[in-house]
Amino acid sequence: MSEIVEQTQLPPSGPEVNVNQEEKTVSPWVDVWRRFRKNKAALFGAVLVSFFILLAILADLIAPYGFKETALENKHLPPSSDHWFGTDEFGRDIFSRVVYGARISLWVGFISVAGSVIVGSSLGIIAGYYGRWVDTIISRLFDILLAFPSILLAIAVVAMLGPSLQNALIAIAIINVPTFGRLVRSKVLTVKEEEYITAAKAIGMKDSRILLHHVLPNSLAPIIVQGTLAIATAIIEAAALGFLGMGAQPPTPEWGKMLADSKDFIMQAPWTVFFPGIAIMLTVLGFNLMGDGLRDALDPRMRN
Template identity: 75%
Template sequence: MGELARNDSHHILETEEEKVVSPWREAWRSFRKNKLALIGTFIVITFIMMAILAPVIAPEGIDEQKFTEKLQSPSSKHWFGTDDFGRDIFSRVIYGARISLSVGFFSVLGSIVVGSLLGIVAGFYGRWIDTVISRIFDIMLAFPSILLAIGIVAVLGPSLQNALIAIAIINVPNFGRLIRSKVLSVKEEEYITAAKSIGMKDTRILFHHILPNSMAPIIVQGTLAIATAIIEAAALGFLGLGAEAPLPEWGKMLADSKGFLVNAPWTMVFPGLAIMLTVLGFNLMGDGLRDALDPRMKQ
């Protein structure tokens, strides 16, 4: 009887442990059920692997010119054809993934760091600090993002690094306002009041309690912002304000090929498809993360 009782109690404990699922594990289960999100994740991982393995995958260098083979249509030798300098477009598109993904990741990372710090300070301390920071955000958001980016690059000078900085700056208000609103709700929770009552320092409360509980919206917004950053980098490159020759940035490739749209459309089609698929992948993945991490989206 005693052994039977122990087995029953052990079974009950296992059942209770199965019921207790961490929010992140539950979010992962929900994410795996979203087929579109999985497709987007597959697309993103594919482009990331292309960028990492570019020296292995690309058959030629990014600036290997063969004037006798210029503007050749796609073939078994040149899968995506060649451009007006005889360069292999397939190789340049693959190496371009490194540039576009790097700009997307690092610009969004910078926006998250700066925007989160400003949003946390504004939401936690309030009063005049909140007013000043919020008005700065409002002023920045009053300008169309691409025009603000163009203005920043015009001041700093056209280059890939300055384009990255400009994209990071224009996305700061989005993350700042997002974190500020989250902090305003979280700081009213009972455990924050308890932490203050026992004399816990503000920095510890901010970075050990408030920020970890604000990670879900940051992850979702960050994923979607990478897609936007890639488009903005391509737009700046197309306007001649981003990457400079011979770097195979996708927007720059489109700009260099616009004169051959009729006679050699493949010079524009494949860089354009790369931009479209990458942005689509991040958007699908971001939507899936939003559905998995936002309690309001769950039935």
């Protein structure tokens, strides 16, 4: 009987213990990456996004022609070895303009979403953490912005500021602020009730330190996911404003503006519309797939 007791009290050993210890020491972000790379659709989206980012960075090396180079004698040439995507009504190389357009569209997407994240998250954290009248004022501001259809609000902002790519960027940033604000506010309302926040207040930690070192880091997951999806939305909104003539102005090779300039030649030269449209579709698809994958990877309920 004593031998049986001694056997049951022996400490566990062997490879199973090492596996358990390794799992315990794995960083949460490493765990997120492991689950993200198992999602084939998300990896495909990441590849698409990476491709267009590289295209934008290396545009000067990849594009065979300048995006402003015109040759009226070569207008509406079909795709060929000299002009892979054909030419437009001014004889400009569409492939070169699509490549440079990647730089503009991604720049608008990243910068506008970054502005939305900074402003919206700051307001959301303040509203959720302090509550009371501060929360009421900020929440009503969000409600007012959300009461307007996003594209109409963007058009109104650009109409007041004047049509340009920079003003379109500002408009897109403004219409996405309440989305991030309400998302972060709802997360903060949960986080601020945790015991470690109560402990931080009990030892006299300043609110600014609590917000930066405890509340914000624990609210990053939904911000990352929404930010990825918002970039896709921002690219579509920038293309819509460009199509309406309220975004990028000629000769800027913005994809939406390229569609607007070519809509009258869709039957005569369909390639002038096809390739910019495909570029928009693939870029938005990549960000959406990657955002969905990040959402699943960062969701604690998806962990085994």
